[in-house]
Amino acid sequence: MKSALRIACSRSHLQQVRDFVRTYLNSRQLPEITINQVVLAVDEVxxxxxxxxxxxxxxxxxxxxxxxxxxxxNVEIADHGNTIFLPPPHQSPNLHDYIRQGRKGGMGMTLVNRLMDRVVFFTRGNHTVCHLSKHLN
Structure with missing residues (x-):
């Protein structure tokens, strides 16, 4: 079963994305914790x-x-913007340093990598694509 959604690049569409993912996953009768993890990962990307x-x-x-x-x-998020957006390779930041320095932000992709089994960014033509996957029993 495949489902697709197109949104404009505005934060005002994030709730629509969360609802879209949640509705799709609810139809699979998955545990609520799994649904929440995937919704959070997709929302962050x-x-x-x-x-x-x-x-x-x-x-x-x-x-x-x-x-x-x-x-x-499998979740594919394709960006049709004018720039290529490839985040640097994933590195687990030192959480103690983040707390000590009072840093905010920069932890989202670490969370995504922990929630999903596979996270890959690549280019397709002149567009950036993120592929997320998670094995579900």
């Missing part, structure tokens, strides 16, 4: 694309596609 890659330019858009096959959930 979409927010990063909206804010960091597109500067909240509502003339740009993102496509989300959710598929479920053989107990694997």
């Amino acid at each position: 979409v927010a990063n694309f909206i804010i960091h890659a597109n500067g909240e330019d509502e003339s740009q858009f993102l496509d989300l596609e959710l598929t479920f096959e053989n107990h694997d959930l």
